[in-house]
Amino acid sequence: MLIVDKLNVFIGHDKIVNQVSFNIKSGEVVGLIGPNGAGKTTIMKTILGLTKFTGEVKVNNKKVTETNHHALANVGALIEHPAIYPFLTGRQNLELYSQQSSDMDYLIAALEMNNYIDTKASGYSLGMKQKLGIAIAFLNTPQLIILDEPMNGLDIESTIKVRQLIDCYAKNGTAFLISSHILSELQKVMTRAILINDGQIIMNQEVTKFNHLIQQDYKVMTENNSLAEAVLETKKINFARQDNYLLVKPQNLYQIQDELLKQNIHLREMSPVTADFEQIVVNILANQREQHD
């Protein structure tokens, strides 16, 4: 559906995007993740033919250039802020781009915009504008939808509605490229994550594979934690304290069990500390910085 090959973007003399390549297949939901200024929005704008670039962008095997947007006929997008005319009502904003009124009505209902869709958009709250911007991106059932920070300003219920909409469209074959700072939300919808820093891709993986990228600690509770601590110190096994638990590394788990049992200290609880996606990303970026230093 989308092919990005050796993409480079310069702003002045600064290379904002550096040799970025990735593909997105129909029905895939790909998260574009990275710190502020990493180049996420620039990549999205480039795919939409809004900036000068070198390399290749293809949508449905048709080339996109800064001056040729024919390939983007079936693409929806929400970039930076919702693109809304404040002097029009929500419905009029949708009508401006809608090819089918049934599609428009479905989106109004799915995002629960019925109550205010016929009032002027100038009076909308941030969340209402965001939902309208999302609806515009989803209009006419695009083959590719690009969403930059779609959950901005949305309440929990609206966030769930948007997530359901993404799921529904993805099941019907729409490909998604989504960037968000709310990684926990992104984690719930995306099938693949592209991690970007300083304009370069540092990781492009299925979401399920990310969990193996960090060592998960185990938390251990014993009958007598202070005695257990003494044993681990004697045996020079690293550990940390957290509330009533001892945090230990997984590679030391069997040795710890053996040593504690030898001292007749029984385990009450032992479970992995699940790292959330946010933590994984923070760890990867921190590791990258350490390698650079």
Place this chain on the structure above:
Amino acid sequence: MIRSLKEEIYKFIHQKTSLYGLVALVLLMIYSALTSKTNADSLISIFGAIEWIPIILIAIGSAFFAMEYSNNTILLLLYKNSERSEIYIAKFLTILLYGIVLTATAIITAFLLSIVLQSRQYNLFTVIAGKTILIQLGLNILGMIIYSLFAVAMSFMLIMLIRVNAVVICIGLAWGFFGASLSTALMKTFPTISNILKWNPLNMVFISQQLSKPYYYRVSQLSNSQLIMGTLFYSLFFAILGYLLFRQRRV
């Protein structure tokens, strides 16, 4: 192209500024009718509409383009359209059509004002200064339409160049009110090169008056046909320059 034009007209009609421009024109014409001498010249000059319409077009034209950037809708507009020229031309034609609507409104208002406020019904075939009122009115309307084209092209170029709507409006006002006198002063100051200076863009303001009053030739130093050609040339030049700036502008 037709779709883009329809979209632009749809947006323009729903903007209140289009209505404000129309109301402002009518009010200014009424003000002119109430405060100036009542004679056939008022009708021929369409109660000052000749000067006001280009200024209104500059203000509204620049605002119409600037709002796409302030609302972030320019992104949607750019990626949804395969050609940037399509957006530019559609906007240009929309404002030009608005200019025609303003002109039509001005003509109707002028006749109504001459009947209601001046209690006069002029015979359009009455000869004044060697030409019938109808011909003089027609020439003024032609001049106004050509000048409107010039004003729209200039407003689009200025908003791409300066990017601040308020500044563009101020330049438009200054151009409309002081353009002709500035140009005349310039030619008087440098009489040896007045043959070149007479082609400066400020001098094109005379198009709004000179077609019906040929004696303005002594001030503008351009014949009617030269003035029409010059104004059309600058309209094209500003329009192309504006488009090139629009194409280069980062979003």
